[in-house]
Amino acid sequence: MDFDIRKIQTAVQGGPESDEPLICPTDPDELDAFLLEHPDKSFWCGELLGGCGGKLTTRRFGTRLRVCHFAHLPGQGGLRPQCGYRDRGLSSADHLYVKTATLGWLREQGHTPRYHFIDRDDVPIGSLVDVYLNDRKLRFHMNAQVPPDWDAPDAGEPILGPGVRIPADLLEQRRYVNRVKFTTDGHRRILVLGTEVFGESTEWDIALEDCEITEDGRLKTPVVDRIWNTESRKPAPAPAPAAAPLTQPTAPPDTGTHPAGVQIGGLVHNITAAVRRKDVPRVRQLCKEADQEMSRCEGPALRHLETAAENARLWLEARDHEHRALFTRLEQAVADGKGWHARTLLDQAKKLVTHVEPLTGHDEKTVAAAWKLLARPPVRPAPAPVVTPFAPQTVDSREQEQRRTRRLAHTKARSLIGRLRAKGLPAQERRELLTELTPVAEAAGDWLSTRDRRDVQNWLKQAEKQAHVPELHEARKPPSKAVASAAQAVRGALKKAAREQRTTTWKQLEQQLGSALPHMSIADRIHVLILVDEATPPDHALLASLVVATDPQIREHYREIAAAQNLEAPENRDELRDVIDADVQQVFSTWSR
Known part of the structure; x- marks a missing residue:
């Protein structure tokens, strides 16, 4: 997969x-x-x-x-x-949020509700939610593609979700129908009730606290209460099938409009155009309009509107994140006194803020501080010392180089130690790994844990007892020409996979390349993958990630592959998986162009 x-x-x-x-x-x-x-x-x-x-x-x-x-x-x-x-979208769990939103409210009214999420061949999960209140029932219709069966003996009190339509003649007979939709607040979905009245628009934003369940199991909202008081009676029961054959209501053709005459196609076009113009305030306004219209349309029109609104919200979130990240970096550049960095970020901010709402007070202070920093006279740096081939390095530069060397050695040693701890490791591979480990473990020194250093010593002593010491100090690697040739073939195969937006495994590479990729030990495979990315630009993700993502054996050595390209990888497995996944996505993005 x-x-x-x-x-x-x-x-x-x-x-x-x-x-x-x-x-x-x-x-x-x-x-x-x-x-x-x-x-x-x-x-x-x-x-x-x-x-x-x-x-x-x-x-x-x-x-x-x-x-x-x-x-x-x-x-x-x-x-x-x-x-x-x-x-997988935000609305895909709304049928479960019906229970989350109503359970406490119903219990406060003295009910002990039971929830049934209907799942049949003709009714996909999430389409209908039945809420049993003793011998009464509320039925939430959450899927516009599953029309209500108004004449079913167990239909209960209907509450219609977004896009679920009711024939006009039936609405006239019933006088009203209650509706429900959900809005997003952070990482929560909020239930919103409404009542659609014949000849009027739907009145939304009715709080659950203002509603109640009557003795005969009906949902009474303030709008319903007004209708009952005006007519001095409760709604008439649903007509018998003989009087009104509504078993399979035929919906009118989907013209992309709702009864109020709003053009859904025009709203979708306006949302798309506003995103293209990067008009953030307009996009926010249109998304609110889309939420109001979703309950009044169905079919392709509803799907188009939901898709346009969802894409617009994702774009807004990305713009908001870009805005926050940019001003955070600008604030840090000012705090560090990096005028050249602040100037670059200010140029980016000029382009960004032309398309967003007015700056916050905090952002305005950050911009003012950046301009103040740029107004200072530049500090002329001290001349760099002349370095001759025989001039000793400064203490700082020596320490930095030593730390860098030890860090890379530590990363590689930890990778090799992890591989040596694996059970059932072939003797040949163990010898090869010990040969690689000896110099890097010495370079890492006390950066390795006490356990790591003890295990290394034990492995070396065990190897000496088995009289394999001469083999440990022989570099058993294929000829350089063979490795270079295999790396070139693998790089070409990975570039092809990247263009096709897919990952691969080493076994698949062997089948694809045939004799161009002979059978190799795990150490040789890692060597080849390191060579594959020697030509990869520093700001690009590694092509090797396409193999690492789906090949568990090679994934254990990703830190070593990354370290060879002067990159660091996290020790935590979950974090490492996130890095690999992100690298795969970047490779796909780079090579798709």
Whole structure:
């Protein structure tokens, strides 16, 4: 299976069968607060969401990821599980938020509600939510593609979700119908009630606290109460099938308009055009209009509007994050007195703020401080000392070079030690690893832990007892021409994979390249992958990540591959996986162009 590029925004907590929904914040700062609220990090691709039941983790926003999101944890062999969960947007868990939002409210009224999330072949999970109140029932219709069966004996009190239509003649007979939708507040979904009245528009923003369930199981909102008081009677029961054959209502053709005459196609066009112009205030306004119109349209019009609004919100989040990050860097440059850096950031800020709302007071202070810094007379740097081939290095430069050498040696030694601790390691590979480890362990010195140094000494003593010492000091590497030739072939194959937006494994490379890539030990494979990226520009991700992402055996050596290119990789496995995933995305982005 190739690299998992699904951006999942909803999950459940506690286990795969849970009905407690979660939304992953798209902003890194909000994600930090979210993780503090959920320290157990028990996130699941819930079965009640239509997911596979697998465990999820969070992926953090970075230079290569547009937004923070949930992602499947790799299973055995490091591969991501197959999952048919495709509806991953903010609204995909709204049927579960029905319970979250109404449970406490119903209990306060003395009810003991039972929730049933209907899942049938003809009714996908999440389409209908039945709330049983003793012998009465509320039915939430959350899917516009599953029209209500108004004549069903167990239909209960209907509450219609976004895009779920009611025929005009039926609405006239019933006089009203209650509606529900959800809005996003940070990483929470907020239930909003409304009542649609025949001949009038839908009145929204009705608080649950202002509503009640009557003795006969009906939802009474303030609007419903007004209708009942005006007519001095409660709504008439639904007509019998013989009087009004509404078993399979036929919806009018989807013209992209709702009864009030608003052109949904025009609204979608305006949203897209505002994003293209980078008109942030206009985009925010149009997204609010889209929320108001979603309950009044259905079919392709609803899908187009939801897609346009969701893309616009993602764009707004990315712009907001870019704005915050830019001014944070500018503030730091001012604090460090780096005038040249501040000038560059000010130029970027000029381009950015022309498309956003007015600056905050804090941002204005940052800009003023930056201009004040640039107004200072430049400080002429002291002339650099003349260095001759025989001139000793300064103490600072020597220490920096020594620390850099030890850091790289420590990174490589830790990678080799981890490989040597693996069970069932072939003797030949163990000897090769010890040969590589000896000099780097000496260079790392006391940067290695006591346990690491003890294990290295024990391995070397054991090798001496087995009389393999001569072999340990022989560099058993293939001829340089063979390695260079294999690296060239692998680099070409990885470039092709990058253009095709896919990952690969070493076994697949062997099958693809044939005799151009002979069978090699793990040490030789790592050597080849290091050579592959010698020509990779410093600001580009490593092509080797396309193999590392899906080949568990090679993934254990990614720190060594990165260290050879003067790059550092985290020790933590989860953080390392995030880095590898981000590198794969950057490789895809680079080579797609």
